[in-house]
Amino acid sequence: MKAVMKVSMAAFLIVLMVAGVTYGQDKLRVFTGILPQKFFVEQIGKGAVDVDVMVQPGASPHTYEPRPQQMVAISRAKLYFAIGVQFENVWLKRIASSNPSMKIIKTHEGIERVPMMGHDHEEEGGHQGHSHEGSAPDPHIWLSPPLVLIQARNILSALQEADPSNFDLYEANYRDLVSRVISIDSELRNIFKDKKGISFMVFHPAWGYFARAYGLSQIPVEIEGKEPKPSQLQRLIQDAKARNVKVIFTQPQFSTRSAEQVAREIGGQVITVDPLALDWVENMREVAEKFKAGLR
Numbered sequence: 001m002k003a004v005m006k007v008s009m010a011a012f013l014i015v016l017m018v019a020g021v022t023y024g025q026d027k028l029r030v031f032t033g034i035l036p037q038k039f040f041v042e043q044i045g046k047g048a049v050d051v052d053v054m055v056q057p058g059a060s061p062h063t064y065e066p067r068p069q070q071m072v073a074i075s076r077a078k079l080y081f082a083i084g085v086q087f088e089n090v091w092l093k094r095i096a097s098s099n100p101s102m103k104i105i106k107t108h109e110g111i112e113r114v115p116m117m118g119h120d121h122e123e124e125g126g127h128q129g130h131s132h133e134g135s136a137p138d139p140h141i142w143l144s145p146p147l148v149l150i151q152a153r154n155i156l157s158a159l160q161e162a163d164p165s166n167f168d169l170y171e172a173n174y175r176d177l178v179s180r181v182i183s184i185d186s187e188l189r190n191i192f193k194d195k196k197g198i199s200f201m202v203f204h205p206a207w208g209y210f211a212r213a214y215g216l217s218q219i220p221v222e223i224e225g226k227e228p229k230p231s232q233l234q235r236l237i238q239d240a241k242a243r244n245v246k247v248i249f250t251q252p253q254f255s256t257r258s259a260e261q262v263a264r265e266i267g268g269q270v271i272t273v274d275p276l277a278l279d280w281v282e283n284m285r286e287v288a289e290k291f292k293a294g295l296r
C-alpha cells in the first residue's frame, strides 16, 4: 500500500514538473538584430512569441557589441532573425555557435541590396581591419515599406515553420501588419506623387531604399562615416542649393553639427528621425508628416 502511494506521488510530481516546464516554454523565444525588426516579429508573432533584440536603443547597428548576458539569452532562443547589418558580419558566427540548435533566418532573403552610396560604413568606428569598401551592401532595408513587405513574408514563414501550432494566428497577424504597411506606403506615394526627383539630405545615408521607393534622391552629408571637412561642407552646401534641398534628416545616433550648418546656409530644415525606432508604423507616419511639412 505504502509503495503504491509513493509511486503515484512520484508520478504526480513528474506530471507537475512537466506541466511547469511546458508552461514556462509556452511562447516561442526568438531574437532579432534591431528594434524595427523586433516590432515586425512582435506584430506577426503577437500572442505566441517572446521577442528579444540585440542592438539596444541608442546604439548603432554598425558597431554594436553584444553584452555577455545577451549571449546567455541567445542560448534559450529558437530563432535568430538576422537583417544583414554590419555588426552581424562580426558577431553572427559567434551567435550561431553559442546555440547550434537555434535557426538563423535571413530576413533580407529575396531582397536585392545595392552598395551603400558615397559612404563607407566601416569607417564608423570599431572593427578596424575588417573592411569591404565599395562592396558593402546597404543594410537599411527596413526603411522602405515595399521591402518591409518582403521581410514580413520571411518572418511569417519562419514562425510558421518553427511553431506550426500557431500557423493561423501568425497568418492573421501578418495580414494585419501588411495592411498597415500598405496604408503607409500609399500615404507616402501620395505625398511624393508630384515631387518625383526631389533631393533630400541625410547625415547618415540610411534612406536609400526609401528614396528609391518614392523616386527621391538622398544626398549624404556624412563622408566615410565622418563629419565633412570645411571644404567638403562648402561643396555640400553648393550641391544642396543647386538641387533645391529643403529637408535634411539627422538621427539621434549621430552628430547633427554639419547638418545644422548646411540647413542654415540653404534655408532648409533639419528633421530628426530615428531609423531605429521600435514602433515602425508610428515612426513612418511621423516621417511622412515631417516630409509633408518640410516640402511645403
Ligand SMILES: [Zn+2]
Pocket (backbone or CB within 6 Å): 062, 140, 204, 205, 206
Ligand atoms: Zn546605418
